[in-house]
Structures are given as structure tokens and as C-alpha cells.
Amino acid sequence: MKRLMAIAVGLLIPSIPLFAHHGNSAFDSKNRTTLKGTVTEWYWANPHCTLKFDVKDDRGQVVHWITETSNPADMVNHGWNKLSLKPGDQVTITLEPAKNGLPIGRVLEVVAPNGQKLGGGFADVSGGGQGGSNAGATDASKSRDSPKQ
Secondary structure, eight states: OHHHHHHHHHHHGGGHHHHHHTOOTTBOTTSOEEEEEEEEEEEOOSSOOEEEEEEEOTTSOEEEEEEEOOOHHHHHHTTOOTTSOOTTOEEEEEEEEBTTOSSEEEEEEEEOTTSOEEEOSSOOSOSOOOOOOOTTEEEEOOOOOOOOO
């Protein structure tokens, strides 16, 4: 019996990070931030798609942002595909910034170069929240628009 229990625990221990992975405690959901920037990379893969972009801060310095969206299957349901963005695209991103102040966030909405609004797969931007003071922030998002399909 002890041996069976040891095997079961041994098999379950590697899965512990999977439970922690889906937490959102690292992001400040009360301070949504809207940034205008230039796409440097749009990475379409599981478990989350990644959008990297550059924003100029108040001093004119380039800040390299890394943000995540949901998984590709969910992103398709929000109107995205692997060709939705490309390096050089000028976009407006509404995100939940990292609580620690680093230029990391979770995408709530992207306005693509053609004006199409694409949801980030986690939530629409219709909630409250006040704008944060992150580098490059242009305004707080309080949009009532829902992402277009």
C-alpha cells in the first residue's frame, strides 16, 4: 500500500505547476492600461499566444512589452489567427499590467492596424478599473465596446 501511495504521489507532483499556472494574481485587474505601440512579434502557440511590442515612454525611451493572450483555439473564437499581426504593425493594446511594474501584461483587447478590435480571450474590456501609471501608458480603458468577431 505504501508503495502504491508513493507511486501516486510521484506521478502527481509534476502536475502541481499546472494548477498554479492559471492563476491571475500577477496581474493588476483593477488598473487596465491602454498603450500604443509597434508589434515586434506575434507568437501563435499553446499554452498562450504572446504579443511583444515596443512603446515609447514619457522620456522617449523604448519600452519592450511582453503580453499574453489565451490559447490559439480560444483566440480563433475571438476573431484572431496566426496572421492577425505582424512585426511593424501599429496597434493599440488594452491590458492588465503586472503588479510588480515590469512591462508584462495580459491582453484584453487589441485594435489592429485596420481598426478591427480583437479580444484577448480572457475578458472583454467592459469592466471598470482605473488607468495605471506604467511606462508608455496613453490612457485608461473604460471602453464599453465588445470585441468584434
